[in-house]
Amino acid sequence: MRWLEVNCSNPLRGEISVPGSKNSSLALLAACCLADEPVVLHSIPNITDINVVCKILTEIGAKVKKEDCNTYIIDPRYITHPEISSDLSSAFRAAYYFIGALLAKKKKVTIGYPGGDNFVSRPIDQHVKGLKALGASISYHEDYYTVEADSLTGTEIFFDIITGGATINVMLAAVLAKGKTILYNAAKDPEVVDTAVLLNKMGARIHGAGTETIRIHGVSQLGGCDHNAAPARLIAGAYFMAAGITDGEITLEDTIPEHLTACMDKLTEIGIRFEVNDSSIKASPGKRIKATRIRTGKFPMFESDFQQPATVLLLKAHGRSVISDKIYPKRFNNCEQLNRMGADITVKNGIARINSYRKLTGTWVHAGDIRAGTSLVLAGLMAEGTTRITGVEHIERGYEDIVRDFGKLGADIRMCTGDNASAAFDASGYAK
Numbered sequence: 120m121r122w123l124e125v126n127c128s129n130p131l132r133g134e135i136s137v138p139g140s141k142n143s144s145l146a147l148l149a150a151c152c153l154a155d156e157p158v159v160l161h162s163i164p165n166i167t168d169i170n171v172v173c174k175i176l177t178e179i180g181a182k183v184k185k186e187d188c189n190t191y192i193i194d195p196r197y198i199t200h201p202e203i204s205s206d207l208s209s210a211f212r213a214a215y216y217f218i219g220a221l222l223a224k225k226k227k228v229t230i231g232y233p234g235g236d237n238f239v240s241r242p243i244d245q246h247v248k249g250l251k252a253l254g255a256s257i258s259y260h261e262d263y264y265t266v267e268a269d270s271l272t273g274t275e276i277f278f279d280i281i282t283g284g285a286t287i288n289v290m291l292a293a294v295l296a297k298g299k300t301i302l303y304n305a306a307k308d309p310e311v312v313d314t315a316v317l318l319n320k321m322g323a324r325i326h327g328a329g330t331e332t333i334r335i336h337g338v339s340q341l342g343g344c345d346h347n348a349a350p351a352r353l354i355a356g357a358y359f360m361a362a363g364i365t366d367g368e369i370t371l372e373d374t375i376p377e378h379l380t381a382c383m384d385k386l387t388e389i390g391i392r393f394e395v396n397d398s399s400i401k402a403s404p405g406k407r408i409k410a411t412r413i414r415t416g417k418f419p420m421f422e423s424d425f426q427q428p429a430t431v432l433l434l435k436a437h438g439r440s441v442i443s444d445k446i447y448p449k450r451f452n453n454c455e456q457l458n459r460m461g462a463d464i465t466v467k468n469g470i471a472r473i474n475s476y477r478k479l480t481g482t483w484v485h486a487g488d489i490r491a492g493t494s495l496v497l498a499g500l501m502a503e504g505t506t507r508i509t510g511v512e513h514i515e516r517g518y519e520d521i522v523r524d525f526g527k528l529g530a531d532i533r534m535c536t537g538d539n540a541s542a543a544f545d546a547s548g549y550a551k
Contacts, residue, residue, distance in 0.1 A: 125499025205231030
């Protein structure tokens with residue numbers, strides 16, 4: 120068994136480059152299937168989810184060459200079949216992008232049901248709605264489902280809710296469809312824009328990505344190109360909060376400040392100061408951390424992915440803070456673990472109430488998803504004694520090497536291996 124050990128740290132200081140976005144990279148790699156030539160992708164993070172996507176690409180016949188740690192050449196000309204095993208597709212949520220990326224060329228895609236973070240079951244009804252509107256039919260089986268379409272025809276699609284995954288998936292399907300597709304109530308996430316930029320470099324005709332209305336004029340084929348994945352704003356936000364938690368000063372290079380506006384605005388209100396340049400941001404503490412109210416929303420609002428690390432930051436505030444997450448209300452699973460460390464947090468109906476400052480004490484805790492793992496690392500940086508975090512496999516779905524990266528800034532953190540952790544957890548993997 121593996122676990123992270125984190126000790127109370129001095130103020131974190133230094134500069135660090137923000138890696139490429141996991142969520143962008145998953146879509147970009149799948150999008151390569153649409154091309155008739157090799158595609159070169161840079162700034163792809165070396166994480167477990169990316170490894171699974173590359174296995175899927177290889178399994179269906181694509182040639183995948185890793186040029187260096189973060190550059191991949193994908194040659195889709197050798198794809199032989201569009202059947203994706205349940206074992207691989209259930210390993211992470213975004214395997215469904217292969218439907219949009221393969222359907223127009225292969226007419227039929229077989230894929231297992233999505234997996235990924237275990238904090239909530241994420242429905243794919245909006246994916247289904249969009250794909251059916253383009254002309255696809257879908258049949259469901261016990262372990263997999265099949266999407267078929269002899270041809271795809273552009274149409275107008277209004278999403279019932281804002282969803283980044285469905286917006287990207289339907290956009291992928293529409294680029295080779297006949298005629299024009301218009302997506303209304305589309306997600307504005309940077310991952311949507313990043314995917315559209317790649318597709319346009321390949322020869323697609325997509326307009327309006329980043330707004331609520333996206334227009335896609337179908338083309339007959341796509342070619343190769345070079346593309347850099349957008350930086351990981353969710354990791355950047357965690358570093359901002361690490362600066363506030365440890366009273367440190369952290370400069371992030373290779374950022375896009377516009378992707379972080381809502382996060383920085385709320386953190387400024389809480390008490391963190393920022394110096395923003397074209398592609399770098401410095402975060403440093405103000406006089407004190409203030410209690411606040413947070414309501415999560417879809418980009419460009421303060422996103423649900425930020426609330427778990429923000430919960431730890433607000434443990435330093437005097438007075439009660441309230442976080443409402445109606446997007447993914449079960450994402451508060453880290454609060455039980457924080458309470459084991461001495462926090463006073465109550466959660467009910469998607470609302471967390473974080474009571475006045477309490478000293479945290481290190482103990483065994485478990486990360487149930489990527490951002491929960493991030494929050495527990497941050498809690499360990501401010502807790503007395505040693506915090507030991509299991510569920511490392513979830514953290515590795517989002518971070519190339521969290522020990523290396525936080526260590527560069529001065530954190531006291533290391534990876535451990537052994538049997539010592541097993542007695543602290545029940546059969547479901549949660550702390551006793």
